[in-house]
Amino acid sequence: MTQKAVPLSKDPTPRDPMPAAEDLVVVPVRHPLRWVAVAVVALLAAMLIHSLIVNPAWQWSYVQGYFTDHQILSGIVVTLELTGLAMLIGIVLGVILAVMRMSPNPVVSTTAWAYAWFFRGTPVLVQLLFWYSFAYLFSNLSIGIPFGPTFHTWDTNSLITPFVAGVLGLGLNEAAYMSEIARAGLLSVNAGQHEAAAALGMGRTLALRRVILPQAMRVIIPPTGNETISMLKTSSLVIVIGLNDLTGAAQTIYSQATFLQIPLLVVASIWYLIMTTILSIGQYFLERRFGRGTRRTTQQQRPGQRLLAKLRAQRHDDSAQAAAGV
Amino acid sequence: MSEPLVLAEGVRKSFGSVEVLCGISLKVDPGQVLCIIGPSGSGKSTFIRCVNHLEKIDGGRLLVDGHLVGYRRAGNKLHEMRESEIAKRREDVGMVFQHFNLFPHMTVMQNLIEAPTKVKGVPKQQAIEEARALLKQVGLSGREKAYPAELSGGQQQRVAIARALAMKPKLMLFDEPTSALDPELVGEVLDVMKELAKGGMTMVVGTHEMGFAREVADEMVFMDAGVVVESGKPREVLANPQHERTKAFLSKVL
Numbered sequence: 001m002t003q004k005a006v007p008l009s010k011d012p013t014p015r016d017p018m019p020a021a022e023d024l025v026v027v028p029v030r031h032p033l034r035w036v037a038v039a040v041v042a043l044l045a046a047m048l049i050h051s052l053i054v055n056p057a058w059q060w061s062y063v064q065g066y067f068t069d070h071q072i073l074s075g076i077v078v079t080l081e082l083t084g085l086a087m088l089i090g091i092v093l094g095v096i097l098a099v100m101r102m103s104p105n106p107v108v109s110t111t112a113w114a115y116a117w118f119f120r121g122t123p124v125l126v127q128l129l130f131w132y133s134f135a136y137l138f139s140n141l142s143i144g145i146p147f148g149p150t151f152h153t154w155d156t157n158s159l160i161t162p163f164v165a166g167v168l169g170l171g172l173n174e175a176a177y178m179s180e181i182a183r184a185g186l187l188s189v190n191a192g193q194h195e196a197a198a199a200l201g202m203g204r205t206l207a208l209r210r211v212i213l214p215q216a217m218r219v220i221i222p223p224t225g226n227e228t229i230s231m232l233k234t235s236s237l238v239i240v241i242g243l244n245d246l247t248g249a250a251q252t253i254y255s256q257a258t259f260l261q262i263p264l265l266v267v268a269s270i271w272y273l274i275m276t277t278i279l280s281i282g283q284y285f286l287e288r289r290f291g292r293g294t295r296r297t298t299q300q301q302r303p304g305q306r307l308l309a310k311l312r313a314q315r316h317d318d319s320a321q322a323a324a325g326v
Numbered sequence: 327m328s329e330p331l332v333l334a335e336g337v338r339k340s341f342g343s344v345e346v347l348c349g350i351s352l353k354v355d356p357g358q359v360l361c362i363i364g365p366s367g368s369g370k371s372t373f374i375r376c377v378n379h380l381e382k383i384d385g386g387r388l389l390v391d392g393h394l395v396g397y398r399r400a401g402n403k404l405h406e407m408r409e410s411e412i413a414k415r416r417e418d419v420g421m422v423f424q425h426f427n428l429f430p431h432m433t434v435m436q437n438l439i440e441a442p443t444k445v446k447g448v449p450k451q452q453a454i455e456e457a458r459a460l461l462k463q464v465g466l467s468g469r470e471k472a473y474p475a476e477l478s479g480g481q482q483q484r485v486a487i488a489r490a491l492a493m494k495p496k497l498m499l500f501d502e503p504t505s506a507l508d509p510e511l512v513g514e515v516l517d518v519m520k521e522l523a524k525g526g527m528t529m530v531v532g533t534h535e536m537g538f539a540r541e542v543a544d545e546m547v548f549m550d551a552g553v554v555v556e557s558g559k560p561r562e563v564l565a566n567p568q569h570e571r572t573k574a575f576l577s578k579v580l
Contacts, residue, residue, distance in 0.1 A: 195380055196427035200441035200493060201417035203410055210444060214431050290431075 062263035066253065067270070075249025076271055082166055082235040082245060087228050089171030094178025099208070101183055112179065119176035125237055128169035132241040134160050166238040174231060181223045185216030217290040225283030229276045246271055329392055331356045331497055331528050332377060338385035339372055346372045348552040349386060354545070356496075359529045361539035361560065364549035365575055370532040371424075373549070374501045377530065378419050379412050390419060391496060417445060420490030420498040424506050426482040428474040434461070434485050435470040438492050446493070453492070460488040464518045480511030484518050491522075498522065500531040536580055540564055548572045 052058060066072060100112035119127070135156040144150030160168070189212050197207035236247035244252060250264040330353040339347040346369045354360045362370040375381045376388060379396045388395045396412060397404040407415075429437050438457035442448040448456075461467050464484040474482050483503055490498060500519065504512040516538045523529055523542045533539060539546055540560045547557040548567075556563060556572045564580070567573045 190427070192423060192425055192427035193429065196421075196423065196429070198380065198413070199378055199416055199419070199421035199423075200489070201413050201445045202441060203413045206444060210440060211429055215429075218431075 057262055058266065059260075059263040062260055063266050063270075066260070066264055066267050069249075069253070069267075071244070071249040071253060072246065072267060072271070075244055075246040076275075078163075078243060078248075079232065079235055079245040080275070082163075082170060082238060082243075083228065083232045085167045086170035086174055086235065087231055089167065090174025090178045090227070090231075091182075091224065093172070093175035095182045095213075097175060097179035098182035098186055101179065102186060116176045116179055119173050124169065124173045124234065125240065127173050128166065128237055128241055131160060131165035131169045132162060134165070162238070162241045162243050165241055166235070166243050169241075170231065170235060170238075174227065177227060178224070181227070182216070182220055185218075185220035186212060188219040189215045214290065218287075221283070221286050221290055225279065225286070228283075229279050232275055232279065233272060328356055330354060330389075331358075331391055332360075332530060333389040334373075334377075334386065335388075336386035337373070337376060337383050337388050339369075339376060339381060339383050346552050347376070347383075350549075350552075350554055351386075352547055352554060352557065354497075354528060354530060356528050357526045358544040359523045359527075359531065359542050361543035361546045362530065362532045362549055363534070363536070363539060363546065363575075364555075368549040369552040370549050371501050374421075374499050374530060374532050377497075377499055378416060378421050380421075390415070413445075417493055418496045420493060420495035422483070422486050422490055422498065422500045422503045424502040426474070426479070426486045426506075428482055428486055428489070430474050432473075433470065434466070434472050434474070434477075437474070437485060437489050441489070442492050457488070457492060460491050461485075463491075463521070464488045465514070478511060479507045480514045483507065483515045487515075487518055487522070496528065498527055498529045500529065500533070502532050502534065504533070504535060534579065536564060536576075548575065550575065 097112045097115055100108045101116075103109050103112075139156055140153050141156050141159055142150040142153035144152075193211055193215065194207060197211045202211070235245055238245055239248040239251060242248075246268050250268040254260040254264045332352075332354040334350050334352050337347055337350040338345065346367075350369070350373055352360070362373065364370050372381055376383050377390060377395065382396060393415065394404070395415070396407050398407055398411070399405075429440065432440065435454065435457055438460060439448075439450065439453040442453045442456070443450050458467070458470070461470065464487055466481060466484055466488070469477065469481070469485075474485065477485065487498075487503075503519070504515050507515065512535065516535060519529070519531070519538070520542055531539075531543070543560045545557065546560040546563045548555050548563060548569075548571075550571050556567060556569050563572065564576065567576055
């Protein structure tokens with residue numbers, strides 16, 4: 001091959017006439033490294049599958065047996081409840097904090113800043129333990145007039161159960177992160193939108209609700225989906241305050257029979273994967289809903305089609321390059 | 327003699343240490359069209375934005391429809407208005423921006439009925455019917471369901487005009503409405519504005535379109551460096567400018 005190569009600057013056969021356009025054959029660029037990558041990945045996958053089949057320590061029969069165990073299922077319910085409630089607190093409080101952060105009132109904006117500083121600056125694990133031990137700090141909680149009479153008093157331990165501590169710990173921590181995400185979203189909306197809404201006689205609250213937030217959502221949704229998926233897994237930290245979520249349930253089962261550790265961790269992992277997959281699909285539909293009116297999102301394909309489309313586009317690019325090379 | 331709809335007396339405005347309006351005085355009577363011309367940075371946009379209180383003035387007096395813009399007078403005290411009071415005043419003043427600023431997440435119809443229904447409490451069905459009539463007026467019947475991104479710049483600006491008109495304003499402000507448009511789309515927007523002027527709408531237009539100003543404006547002012555250099559009937563100003571700065575500007579744009 002190389003011996004036949006000639007300097008590109010000179011036409012090798014000056015008298016070779018250019019064939020008609022339809023007689024020219026386009027030769028796409030070859031990608032030999034792709035085949036190397038395929039070989040490496042295939043080898044690793046084969047090793048993994050081989051281990052899954054041959055290594056008896058996976059104990060697939062126990063994975064199957066415990067997959068729908070009632071403890072595991074009730075653990076899933078706890079995980080979903082924790083995730084849902086913590087994200088609800090996180091999103092609502094986060095948006096409020098973001099709006100506060102952008103307030104012209106310096107006291108309000110500094111408060112929001114201090115909140116994020118505190119809750120982002122301490123580990124969520126510590127915060128969970130803190131809420132769990134809240135009774136050491138205040139043994140009773142009451143409503144009433146500050147420094148004045150109280151109307152009703154509760155025992156802290158009966159009010160802040162481990163579940164409530166878990167929701168508070170995860171939710172308040174999440175709010176700090178969500179406030180930054182929401183703020184980025186609000187800032188992403190063009191200043192002209194505020195002005196257009198104002199010029200139509202819309203007040204700040206109405207403009208925020210009808211004009212600014214819906215547009216900010218396009219920027220807020222994708223990272224919020226990430227946060228939700230992350231929360232689903234972070235919620236497993238509640239095992240330190242004795243809650244039986246999915247991870248807790250798995251742990252409870254194998255703490256009584258240690259040989260079950262690997263199969264139950266596999267059970268938990270599979271359930272986490274199922275739940276995060278469902279969340280990702282939900283996120284896709286939310287993004288499409290809030291992407292109304294923007295060209296880029298309205299033309300997006302379904303997640304399953306993306307890889308195919310990407311590959312197709314690449315091949316198209318390749319042949320286009322090849323064609324340009326002719 | 328009717329009261330002027332817009333009355334500015336020595337209006338001043340600074341951004342930091344830069345004074346962009348150095349005492350603007352002018353008036354617009356009901357039904358009149360005032361065109362403000364002048365080079366970029368002359369302060370015409372800022373002045374128009376002040377009329378709608380999108381910018382707060384630092385000195386002088388600015389009245390719209392007999393009311394001080396942004397302030398309530400009690401005796402010799404001026405009380406700054408609350409957000410809600412300012413919003414209320416803005417209902418009577420329509421504004422069209424250089425970059426349209428349509429709500430991109432709403433269809434054309436939603437853009438048009440949003441403010442009438444949510445701000446004025448017009449029943450939805452009535453708002454839709456009025457919006458249809460306005461779309462017909464700006465030549466965009468049948469595009470109710472389109473999103474702004476699916477329209478050309480000229481069409482978007484016509485929707486923006488219809489959106490402002492949907493609030494039934496007494497006064498329309500145009501802040502260089504055709505400056506962001508491709509040249510071939512300028513005409514369709516100006517035609518809508520001409521029709522509007524013919525219909526008796528009071529308009530303040532910051533523009534670079536001298537042909538439009540000559541044809542439509544009742545009054546024209548030339549602004550430069552924050553002052554009104556010259557004002558008068560557009561034909562006189564354009565044909566026979568009195569000041570050197572006006573002459574220099576017109577020689578560049580005509």
